[in-house]
Amino acid sequence: MSKKKGVGLAAFDRxxxxxxxxxxxxxxxxxxxxDELSTQLAIFQSLLAHFSNxxxxxxxxxxxxxxxxARMCTAIGVDPLASSSNRKGNFWAEMLGGSVNDFYFGLAVRVVEVCRxxxxxxxxxxxxREVRERVEKGAGSLGGEVSEILIPGNYSDDILRAVKSLKPLGSGxxxxxxxxxxxxxxxxKELNTDQSTVLETIQILGYVTVSMLQANLGWERVRSQTVIDDxxxxxxxxxxxQAEETEYWSPTFIHDGGG
Amino acid sequence: MTAPLSPADQPFTFPREYHFPPFFTRQRNAITYTAQCQKWSKLILDYCRAKRIWRLPLVDAIDGELFWNKSLNRRLSLADAREIIDVMKAKEGRAEWASKDKNVALVYWRNPEEWATVIGDWVEETAQRGTVLTLYELTEGDLSASQGMCWLFFNFLGDFGRRVGTDGSVVEFHGMDAEVLQKSLNVLVKRGKAQVFGNEDQQGVKFF
Incomplete structure (x- = not known):
């Protein structure tokens, strides 16, 4: 009988x-x-609240x-614009008294306006870049809360975040x-591969022609013309x-000015 | 009198689309064409306002800098320009044809209603109610001496002066086109603010 080996029926019980x-x-x-984690989280939350206040x-x-x-938030895995659907209120709205959220939503409204x-x-x-320029230009003339919040500066990051905040609206x-x-x-609207390729090519010179597409992408004339027509x-x-060969320009280049 | 500082001689800062080659080709896509028309309309109005042009002879203007970007070697065709004026007329009431052959357009950077208000306000501000003026006096004559001085002064101040001078409107109708003036005065008459009398050559106006 060996306890160590634990053979026999009693071993099952043991x-x-x-x-x-x-x-x-x-x-x-x-x-x-x-417990530890929630204590840490509580401390973290209060510190973050303190910080943001x-x-x-x-x-x-x-x-x-x-x-x-915002980068710090991303690094620690907190989304400043997390939707409030499964919470009584948005974490950030509580933390920051709504001001940061208001900022992004206000900015999002501006972005929508510019796009429209x-x-x-x-x-x-x-x-x-163009959205940013237009938003910055209009920064002084905004009404209500947003104008208090918006001062001239670099909004590229903010605009990206604002566009993301539009996603739940399903507005395209x-x-x-x-x-x-x-x-x-x-x-x-989804661009197909050919269309994206042509738009990419346009960025180099500001325009393309059918023969440029033929020469550089090895496309047939019909294919080039079809994509451009689309x-x-x-x-x-x-x-x-009015050029020697008909040129197709990207409207982005209106705003790059010069001549 | 205003020769050295005449607004017609001041360089005009063209908008960015003026340096965009397709701007001078009529866009075939209807949506794009709408955007193009809006931009042209704004450019034409801004240009005429800066140069104080009330009457735009298209046939001549088509060879001018407004419609012809020589550095780009791109120009708007006469037919396309006419179409844009038509759109300005139909959609916004910002232009009208002065001749049936569509060779001369009246460009309304202020339309007759707005001009009527400007003139009416000027009458109030300068206490001219009850006075009788000839149309010539109103825009070019005796009074325009002081207006002219004023105009010179505003020109001297440039954009800054024009913005600061809330009564910059006082000088705005100096040198106004006779046909636009007539239309504007007719609006004032309808509003019961003025009476126009006299014959073709020597018309006068009395303000109430």
């Missing part, structure tokens, strides 16, 4: 007993972890400070990257018929 003990012990450790003015008014703050105002001109595809606002440029698309139909490009 094994059952020990596994129960392990489980109990595990539960205890688990509970301890939870102390610095809420800076968060609201200083774009670079806000960007750093320029939709006829650019077919609903606008570069983040989305970020797309074409070539090296970040664009905001305000009409729910882009024209979606009012994403403007036509210039």
């Amino acid at each position: 094994r059952h007993l020990s596994s129960q003990q392990y489980a109990d012990h595990g539960r205890i450790i688990h509970r301890q972890h939870i 102390t610095h809420s003015a800076a968060i609201r008014s200083d774009p670079s400070f806000r960007a750093a703050f 105002a320029t939709r006829a001109e650019n077919g609903g595809l606008i570069s983040v 606002f989305a970020m797309v990257t074409i070539g090296k440029q970040q664009m905001i698309r305000s009409v729910p 882009l024209l139909a979606d009012s994403l490009v403007w036509v210039d018929m």
Whole structure:
């Protein structure tokens, strides 16, 4: 009879007993972890609340400070714009007295306005840079709370975040990257690969021609013309018929000025 | 008198779309064309306001800098320009044809209603109620001496002066086109603020 080896029928009971003990012990450790974590979380929350209260003015008014703050939030896995659906109120709205949220929603409204105002001109595809310029230009003339919050500065990061905050609305606002440029698309329309390629190519010189597409992409004439016609139909490009060969320009280049 | 500082000689800062080659080709896409028309309309109005042009002879103007960007080697065709004036007329009431052949357009950076208000306000501000003026006096004559001085002064101050001078409107109708003036005065007559009398050559106006 060997206790160590635990053979025989009694061993079943003992094994059952020990596994129960392990489980109990595990539960205890688990509970301890939870307690520790929730204490840490409480401390963290209060510290964060303290921080954001102390610095809420800076968060609201200083774009670079806000960007750093948002980066910190991302690093620790907190979404400043997390939707409030499963909570009584938005965590951040509580933390910051709503000011940061108001800031982003106010900015989002501006972005929507800019997109709508320029939709006829650019077919609903606008570069983040241009949105930023227009928002900054209008920063002084905003009504209500937003004007208090918006001071001139670099809003690129903020605009990206504001566009993300529009997502729950299902309004078709989305970020797309074409070539090296970040664009905001305000009409729910998917570009096919050929169209994206042409828009990318346009960014190099500001325009393309059918023969340029043929030479550089190795496309047949029909394919090149079809893609361009599609882009024209979606009012994403403007036509210039006074060049030697008809040129198709991206409206983005209206705002790059010069001549 | 105003020769050295005449607004017509001052360089006009063109908007960015003026340097965008397709701006000078009529866009085939209807939505894009709407945007294009809006931009042209704004450009034409801004240009005429800066140069104080009430009457735009399209046939000549089509060869001018407004419609022809020589550095880009792009120009708007006469037909396209006419179409844009038509849109300005139909959609916003910001233009009208002065001739049936569509060669000369009246450009309303202020329309007759707005001009009537400007003139009416000026009458109030300068206490001219009850006075009788000839149309010539109103825009070019005796009074325009002081207006002219004023105009010179505002010109001297440039944009700054024009913005600061809330009564900049006083000088705004100096040199106004006779046909636009006539239309504006007719509005004042309808409002019961003025009476126009006399014959073609020597018309006068009395303000109430």
